[in-house]
Amino acid sequence: MSKPVSAQALSRMPVYLHYLKALPTDKETNISAKALGLKLGFGEIQVRKDLAAVSDAGKPKLGYSVSELISDIEAFLGYDSVNDAVLVGAGKLGRALLSYEGFKANGLNIVAAFDSDEGKCGKDESGKQILPLEKLENLCRRMKIKIGIITVPAAQAQQVCELLISGGVEAVWNFAPTHLSVPQGVILKNENMAASLAVLSKRLSDKNSANKTAQVMQGKGDPK
Amino acid sequence: MSKPVSAQALSRMPVYLHYLKALPTDKETNISAKALGLKLGFGEIQVRKDLAAVSDAGKPKLGYSVSELISDIEAFLGYDSVNDAVLVGAGKLGRALLSYEGFKANGLNIVAAFDSDEGKCGKDESGKQILPLEKLENLCRRMKIKIGIITVPAAQAQQVCELLISGGVEAVWNFAPTHLSVPQGVILKNENMAASLAVLSKRLSDKNSANKTAQVMQGKGDPK
DNA sequence: ATTCAATCGATATTCTATTATCGATATACC
DNA sequence: GGTATATCGATAATAGAATATCGATTGAAT
Known part of the structure; x- marks a missing residue:
């Protein structure tokens, strides 16, 4: 365990952890990379790669043991020592x-x-x-x-x-x-909230101007 | 202007903007990519590339016009329209x-x-x-x-x-x-504050365990 | 006027991160 | 027990971002 992990993979770890911990304990004890990715909006290969770096709780055909995964991620993040x-x-x-x-x-x-x-x-x-x-x-x-x-x-x-x-x-x-x-x-x-906000508002304005352009291209501009 | 900008470059824009706006107006009216990078902790090439994407306020030998740069970044980010x-x-x-x-x-x-x-x-x-x-x-x-x-x-x-x-x-x-x-x-x-925190605390624990390892390797462990 | 130094911008390279491919393995079904 | 299928893990390919290189341009100095 503890292969090199990128900062970005690292920041996904708490996301996995949070989701796994919220899972009902009585239901399935295992979960597949595919299912996890679907729920969290990540690709299944990325999930596998991320998890492989911190855990070996994955078994072919079965997926990952939820409880093992939780403790492996927690240990990796150092959440066990406050x-x-x-x-x-x-x-x-x-x-x-x-x-x-x-x-x-x-x-x-x-x-x-x-x-x-x-x-x-x-x-x-x-x-x-x-x-x-x-x-x-x-x-x-x-x-x-x-x-x-x-x-x-x-x-x-x-x-x-x-x-x-x-x-x-x-x-x-x-x-x-x-x-x-x-x-x-x-x-x-x-x-940096300003940075996040910049990303958000730029994406929004890009989206809206893309829509406008599309409308213009389709001749859907304001009728005069 | 408005060449493609990565999400990461985008999130640096408010950082540039904030720094530029805090600059005293009476002093130099121009600033170089090198000086900017040094102050903000970015590489000078990265600064040039970022700024080139949103502005053409750069002149060889002079650097960038601060006021032009400010309005170009603001326009790019859409901060002129609330x-x-x-x-x-x-x-x-x-x-x-x-x-x-x-x-x-x-x-x-x-x-x-x-x-x-x-x-x-x-x-x-x-x-x-x-x-x-x-x-x-x-x-x-x-x-x-x-x-x-x-x-x-x-x-x-x-x-x-x-x-x-x-x-x-x-x-x-x-x-x-x-x-x-x-x-x-x-x-x-x-x-995602948990994500940021994860990055922070992992880097901290890596640093500390690296120190320990180095100390052990140098025979600086606890004397018995 | 000519040269020099600073600095930009574009292109090329290297590095990093993501996504795809493929063989291996564990269970379930026949 | 053998075979099929889901799913993992490792390696390879692609995409994306950061950094280095280099020619071009501008102002200052001689």
């Missing part, structure tokens, strides 16, 4: 992430949040502590936190990022709509 | 997105939100209306809304998605952690 993280920026988005219950199913545990605004500090409705920014570096170091989540406004993001890194954080998950520069060796993952 | 959208699911994440001021800079205008919980209905602190779900289909049709944003729990996402589509929505931006199936012709963009 990653502790801190979050910086207790604005709307930050608090939404703090309250999100789904992270723990993905092996992520946000231990505390930080904000420069003392007014926001205290216990959040999620039950988690929001602490003043001054305590960030120390807490990260003490608790050996490796993951930092940035949900501050763009203008402060770089500064916060550096603070995290000086606290020993090795991976930064950035939700601020800006580019961060990090030293070699620190992992940076941008959650 | 897209109206609705949002379904006025939970924490939904309200965070409702309040986010940055969307309008990306040509997106959320006209209203919807929720099945009547208690959440009324005016949001963002100033936008939260309406009961029953009004969704009608409003979409009346206002010719083309984009729907889904921020409901996974269990309701498919149902909401179908409601949007029956209201005439042509593009769905899904924040629910689940796979949606949409009819041919409808554009679906999943904002």
Whole structure:
């Protein structure tokens, strides 16, 4: 197991995992690559290749053992060992992430949040502590936190990022709509909503202009 | 202009755009692909190729005219014409997105939100209306809304998605952690945080186990 | 005016990811 | 038990994206 996996295959893993876990346990205990692909919108060969990289739960004629597959993917993703993280920026988005219950199913545990605004500090409705920014570096170091989540406004993001890194954080998950520069060796993952939106709206406008062109070509333009 | 652009190049466009817009206007009016790439962490050839696809603001020896580049990218992305959208699911994440001021800079205008919980209905602190779900289909049709944003729990996402589509929505931006199936012709963009997280945490654990291996190979394991 | 350095844009190459092909294997049916 | 069929896994082919090469162009320096 653990053959090389592309970043794209890697990001499909949670999709498989989520679907498999939602499967009723009483029904079939096995599932084929074809069936999985059909449900998730992937090609069946891609499914096989992805799964082959992380598991050997596949048997000809039978398909994959659902339960084995689940534990293999979880092990591969490291979801069995929980990653502790801190979050910086207790604005709307930050608090939404703090309250999100789904992270723990993905092996992520946000231990505390930080904000420069003392007014926001205290216990959040999620039950988690929001602490003043001054305590960030120390807490990260003490608790050996490796993951930092940035949900501050763009203008402060770089500064916060550096603070995290000086606290020993090795991976930064950035939700601020800006580019961060990090030293070699620190992992940076941008959650870039503007990028997603660009893809979405471009596809939409392409589709619509394609329709218009088709209509023009068929003489279906506005009748005068 | 408007040569074929890959989805990946497309998602870099907002990154260029954001950086260019943040540039001080009084300083240099031009910028080279090399300088841009250095700031944003892209290769200089990639930058040139990306920009060549949407603009002809590049001049040898001078670089690109910043202002021309900005308007070319904006035009390419369709940010000059605003897209109206609705949002379904006025939970924490939904309200965070409702309040986010940055969307309008990306040509997106959320006209209203919807929720099945009547208690959440009324005016949001963002100033936008939260309406009961029953009004969704009608409003979409009346206002010719083309984009729907889904921020409901996974269990309701498919149902909401179908409601949007029956209201005439042509593009769905899904924040629910689940796979949606949409009819041919409808554009679906999943904002999959679990996928991003998987990439992040895998890279982190790879890095750490690589370090350990290196230490072992160098005889730097725990001294006994 | 001529040369030089910077930088672009187009083409070619390499690398990566997806999709197709095909032999192998496990079960079910006869 | 033998044969047919579904399905896997490995290898090969294709497609797509990133990167390198190179000639062309522009402004600056001599």
